[in-house]
Amino acid sequence: MTVSSRDFVYEKFSDFYSDPSTVIPSPSLLGQRELGFLLFKERIMLRHKVFARISNLKLFLGEAVPSDVYRSCAYYENPAAEMDKKGWLGADLVFDIDADHIPTSCSKIHDEWTCANSECGFSGKGITPETCPICGGRKFDTKTWPCDLCLESAKNETAKLIDMLEKDFGFSAKEMSVFFSGHRGYHVHVENEAVKTLDAMARKEIVDYVFGLGLTISGGTAKGKSRRRGASRDFSLHDFGWNKRLKLGLQNFLLTATKEDLANAGIKGKSAAVLGNKELILKRCVEEGRWGSVKGVGVGTWKKLAEYVKDLESAKIDTVVTTDTHRLIRMNGTLHGKTGLKKVEFPLSNLKDFDPFKEAVAFKEGAVKVFVSDAPEFRLSGNVFGPYKRKTVELPTAAAILLICKGRAEVAS
Ligand SMILES: [Zn+2]
Ligand SMILES: [Zn+2]
Structure with missing residues (x-):
C-alpha cells in the first residue's frame, strides 16, 4: 500500500470513528473485557486496554484510529493486567466461520x-x-477475496452450526448472537452462565461435536422375535443429535444423488443397486429404519454413505477460536482493516436474507480515482463493479477502500 493510499484509508477510518452518527454497540460487561487495537501506521497491536464506558472507547477510536478493534471473549477481574495476572472469570462461547477453512470451487x-x-x-x-x-x-x-460464493458457503456452515446449537445443545435464540465478520465469514457468540466457565478441553468437546469427530454409529438391537439380518444389526440411527442429522442428511443426499455423487462418497460397485432402488431405499431403509431390507445395499454401503454425509452435515468452524478461552475477537460495529466493511450483528432469523455487501458498508459518500492492478467482479451497495485489470477508474469510497485494503488498488495520483 502506498503512503497516499494508506493516508486516504486512515482519513476515512478517522471520519467514521469521529462521526457522531457512528454507533459502536457495547458488548455485555465491557469493563471486564480486555480490548486490543491494531494501529494503522505503526502496525503494532495495543493490548490489555480497558474501558468502563462505550462512550470513552468511541472517543479513543476517534483519536487513535486503529485499523482493527478487538475485545476479549473472556471476562477478567483486572482486564488491564498482564495475561497471567488478569484473573479469568469466564468466557463466552465463540465460533468463527471463515471462508479460509471452507473448500469452495472459486x-x-x-x-x-x-x-x-x-x-x-x-x-x-x-x-x-x-x-x-x-x-x-x-x-x-x-x-484472498471476500467473494459472494465464498460468503454464501460460510453462511451455510453458520446455519448448520446454529441449528446444532439450538436443537442439540438447547441454547435459545436469546443466548446466541450472529455477526458478519467484516471480511470472509461469520461469528456466532453464545452468552450463557452454563458455558461461561467451560475450560479449553470442554470447548474442544463442543468443537468435536460440531465436526462430528469421533462419532460411532451403533448397530440396532434385535428386539423380540424379529430377526434382523445384516445391515440392521450393524447399522442403525436413532432420532436425536447426530443420528438424526445423519438420517436427514442421507435422505437429502439420496434424493438427488447421481452416479458421480455416489462415487465421491466412495460407492462405485454398488451404485447401480442404490440408484435403481432409490425410492425403496428412502422409504424402507431411511424412513422405516430397515437398513438391511434392500438387496445389494448392506452395512458397508451405509457406513460409507454415513461417513460422507457426516462431512456434509458438520459445520466447518475454526477450531482454534472456540477453544481459546482468552481469545480477542473483532468488536461489533468496528471496521475491518482488510476491507473497510463493518462487523455487524443481525437477527438469527435473518441469516438467509442477510446481505453483507449491503448491510456492512460503512462509507456511503464520495468517490475517488484509483489504479486497480487486478480485481474480480464484485458487488457493493447494490452496484456491480469490475472486473478490472491494470485500469484507472473512479469508484465510490467504499469500493475503493475495499480494493485498497485488499491490496488490489492504490489511490491514483
Ligand atoms: Zn516453502
Ligand atoms: Zn469465492
Whole structure:
C-alpha cells in the first residue's frame, strides 16, 4: 500500500470513528473485557486496554484510529493486567466461520498463497496449506477475496452450526448472537452462565461435536422375535443429535444423488443397486429404519454413505477460536482493516436474507480515482463493479477502500 493510499484509508477510518452518527454497540460487561487495537501506521497491536464506558472507547477510536478493534471473549477481574495476572472469570462461547477453512470451487480462482520463506517462494492457488509442500515452512503471504460464493458457503456452515446449537445443545435464540465478520465469514457468540466457565478441553468437546469427530454409529438391537439380518444389526440411527442429522442428511443426499455423487462418497460397485432402488431405499431403509431390507445395499454401503454425509452435515468452524478461552475477537460495529466493511450483528432469523455487501458498508459518500492492478467482479451497495485489470477508474469510497485494503488498488495520483 502506498503512503497516499494508506493516508486516504486512515482519513476515512478517522471520519467514521469521529462521526457522531457512528454507533459502536457495547458488548455485555465491557469493563471486564480486555480490548486490543491494531494501529494503522505503526502496525503494532495495543493490548490489555480497558474501558468502563462505550462512550470513552468511541472517543479513543476517534483519536487513535486503529485499523482493527478487538475485545476479549473472556471476562477478567483486572482486564488491564498482564495475561497471567488478569484473573479469568469466564468466557463466552465463540465460533468463527471463515471462508479460509471452507473448500469452495472459486477459491482456486481468486485465492493465492506464496511461501514466506524467501529462499523458497513456492506458490499455489486455492486454500492455503498448513505447511509448504516444498520447504515445510508455516508462513505464507496470501491473497484472498471476500467473494459472494465464498460468503454464501460460510453462511451455510453458520446455519448448520446454529441449528446444532439450538436443537442439540438447547441454547435459545436469546443466548446466541450472529455477526458478519467484516471480511470472509461469520461469528456466532453464545452468552450463557452454563458455558461461561467451560475450560479449553470442554470447548474442544463442543468443537468435536460440531465436526462430528469421533462419532460411532451403533448397530440396532434385535428386539423380540424379529430377526434382523445384516445391515440392521450393524447399522442403525436413532432420532436425536447426530443420528438424526445423519438420517436427514442421507435422505437429502439420496434424493438427488447421481452416479458421480455416489462415487465421491466412495460407492462405485454398488451404485447401480442404490440408484435403481432409490425410492425403496428412502422409504424402507431411511424412513422405516430397515437398513438391511434392500438387496445389494448392506452395512458397508451405509457406513460409507454415513461417513460422507457426516462431512456434509458438520459445520466447518475454526477450531482454534472456540477453544481459546482468552481469545480477542473483532468488536461489533468496528471496521475491518482488510476491507473497510463493518462487523455487524443481525437477527438469527435473518441469516438467509442477510446481505453483507449491503448491510456492512460503512462509507456511503464520495468517490475517488484509483489504479486497480487486478480485481474480480464484485458487488457493493447494490452496484456491480469490475472486473478490472491494470485500469484507472473512479469508484465510490467504499469500493475503493475495499480494493485498497485488499491490496488490489492504490489511490491514483
Ligand atoms: Zn516453502
Ligand atoms: Zn469465492
